[in-house]
Amino acid sequence: MPELPEVQTVVSQLAKKLAGDSIENVWTDWPKAVRPSLASFEKAVVGARIAGTRRFGKHIVMDLDNGKSIVIHLKMTGHLLVKTSLNRSSKAFQDPYNQFIHHILFLSQDKTLEFSDMRKFGWMEAVSTEKIGKLAGIQALGIDALSPNFTEKRFREILEKRKKRVIGVVLLEQNLIAGIGNIYRSEALFNAGILPDRTIESLSDEEVGKLFRSIKMVLRRAIRYRGTSDGDFRDTDGVPGGFQRVLGVYGQTGKPCPKCGTIVRRMKLGQRSVFFCSHCQS
DNA sequence: CGATTCCCCTGATAGC
């Protein structure tokens, strides 16, 4: 499931691959996910050139040269493939997980940007570039987890106001810190040696510092691996990421902890699973 | 303010 590292991987690749390309046509078999409507999306984007690609939390933004932008959220199972006349028949694109194509942007020079989304939770929206900050999902975002402005001091301020709350829950809240999802909250807490259900007030100063550094470290490292593909995530070449090979606890229920060999367990926080090692985390 | 539940979807998995 795309979180900050996966989205950053996609954004970096799109920025390189699509700069200057113009959008010639739009196809979808799931118009429900195209906002505000398929017709207005088409009207906004067809004929424009792609000027740049950015990320806001887990939102992908492609800015066009006509004052519009395309905002894309991959949600759980979405990923974007960039196909050209040269790579269209590549082996990676044959991968079954790359077959759930529900939207296609036809670009100049026979290039396509294809949106594969098995669960159909993802969406794409055309908006005025100047109004991006007002989009509900973006306006409400807290500070980006990899922003230089997200400092340890800032992290402590965020936690300070929420002493009674559970750390594993707060890490997922995009309105506080943007970009962390289920994979990286488990990994950051594992790295910091903190059990997910600890309350914030129970954390020592040292633990908070360690957690902060773990968040940054885990996210940066996952980006170097082009993200985690525990299931369906693929990069724009249709290739899985690599971070699942070095995961500590996420999705590893029943397997030995890589640090100490204790069997990894799973608990529920809210409605979501968190994974942990009861020996390395306390 | 926070906690909980529901919803959107469908492949995978467990149970029968």
Added chain:
DNA sequence: TGCTATCAGGGGAATC
């Protein structure tokens, strides 16, 4: 073998 019920999950909305 094949059917059916349940689960997973990002995040927004509704409810308590």
